[in-house]
Amino acid sequence: MMKSVTETRPILITPHGVLYNSDCLDVMRSLPAETIDCIFADPPFNLGKQYNNGKSDLLAEDHYLDWCRLWITESIRLLKPGGAIFIYNLPRWAYQMAAYLEEQEMEFRHWIAISMKGTFPRGNKLYPAHYALLYFTKGIPKTFNRVRLPIPTCRHCGKDIKDYGGHRKYLNPAGLNLTDFWDDTSPARHQKNKSRWHVNELKPIIPERCIQISTNAGEVVLDPFGGGGSTYVTAECLHRFWIGTEIGPCEPIRERFAREFPILENPRSIPEKLRPLLNESVGLAR
Ligand SMILES: C[S@@+](CC[C@H](N)C(=O)[O-])C[C@H]1O[C@@H](n2cnc3c(N)ncnc32)[C@H](O)[C@@H]1O
Known part of the structure; x- marks a missing residue:
């Protein structure tokens, strides 16, 4: 039998977060509007994977997209004005989600291409x-922090790989601006690096960049699809508060x-920052 939210x-x-072993829609629908700074969503891709979650x-296809529209609609309601949503998915679904976000008057920022190795036609x-990482904001973004990458050098000789057409001296010493093509983020495929072998656990660098780009320390991140918990661990490290849901087993997280x-x-009480959000929601702060 499904748990009702009042029993949740x-x-x-943790000092920064709370995780519910629930259907994301139940928790999201219980949270007050315009309280979340960033949403990172890596839903199941509808590929017939076994997530052990019933x-x-x-x-x-229609059923899957209808379900996606439900949690996207809730996400939009929960975002503060200027807040950001990132959705990771196959291009096959992502273009339809992007169209829906646009229809809901969300502001398109980027289609980030995440290089994917080891796939087959x-x-x-x-x-x-590549997989798609959609980046939209609710109106004009309230935060955009530049993420910089080290200037790439040769592994063997340590010299720069590119010559930057004679403009090397003008490069920012803090590094190169992150582009919308990420090829250093392939998934943690080895069991020893994963907390749960059957989940497509993301390398933390993916949620990490999204959180860094769109939030500042002390703000609130929500990830409806916990999986192995990469977003939550990253948010904790970056001193962002977080709310998570996972319908399947949460032991790995x-x-x-x-x-x-x-x-x-393991503190026994909900972080102060999250209390007002969860107190307003029936039963979530007990
Ligand atoms: C692709 S995995 C997420 C992996 C995660 N981003 C990570 O890096 O570890 C998707 C997860 O969503 C969970 N899930 C599926 N439907 C859900 C729902 N309605 N509510 C909450 N979680 C759900 C699945 O059980 C699965 O663990």
Whole structure:
């Protein structure tokens, strides 16, 4: 039997976050409007994966997109004006989600191409080599922090790889501006690096960049699809508050926190910053 929201208690509380073992829609619908600074969503891709969560990951196309529209609609309601949403998905679904976001008057910022290695073509198709990371804001972005990457150098001789057409001296010493093509983010595929082998756990650098770009320390991030908890761990490290939901087993996330933050005592009370949001929602702050 599904748990009602009034029965929902956090399954993990950290100094910056709360995780609910729930359907994301139940929790999202209980939260007050315009309270979240950034949403990062990496939903199931409807490829028939086994997430061990009692839900089918192979829905009819319309059914899958209808479901996506439900959590996207809630996301838009929850974002503060100028807040940001990032959605990671196959281009096949992402272009339809982008169209829906646009229809809802969200502001298009970027289609970030995330290089994907180890895929294979199906049927008469091109070789798929990227996933999409949509970046939209609710109106004009309230925060845009530049993320800079180290100037690339040769592994062997340590010299710059490019000559920058004689303009090397004008480059910002803090590094190069992040582009909309990320090829240093392939997934953690080895079991030893993963907290749950069957989940497409993202390299933390993906949510990390999104959080850095669109929020400042002390702000609130929501990720409806917990998986192995990459967004939550990153938010905790970056001193952002976070709210998470995962409908499947949450033990891998709890174990990951215990492993990555061994000195964290599991506090018993919800972080002060999140209290007003969760108190207003029936039952979420108990
Ligand atoms: C692709 S994984 C997310 C991986 C995560 N970004 C990470 O890096 O670890 C998608 C997750 O969403 C969860 N999920 C699916 N439907 C859900 C729902 N309605 N509410 C909450 N979680 C859901 C699945 O169980 C799965 O763990």
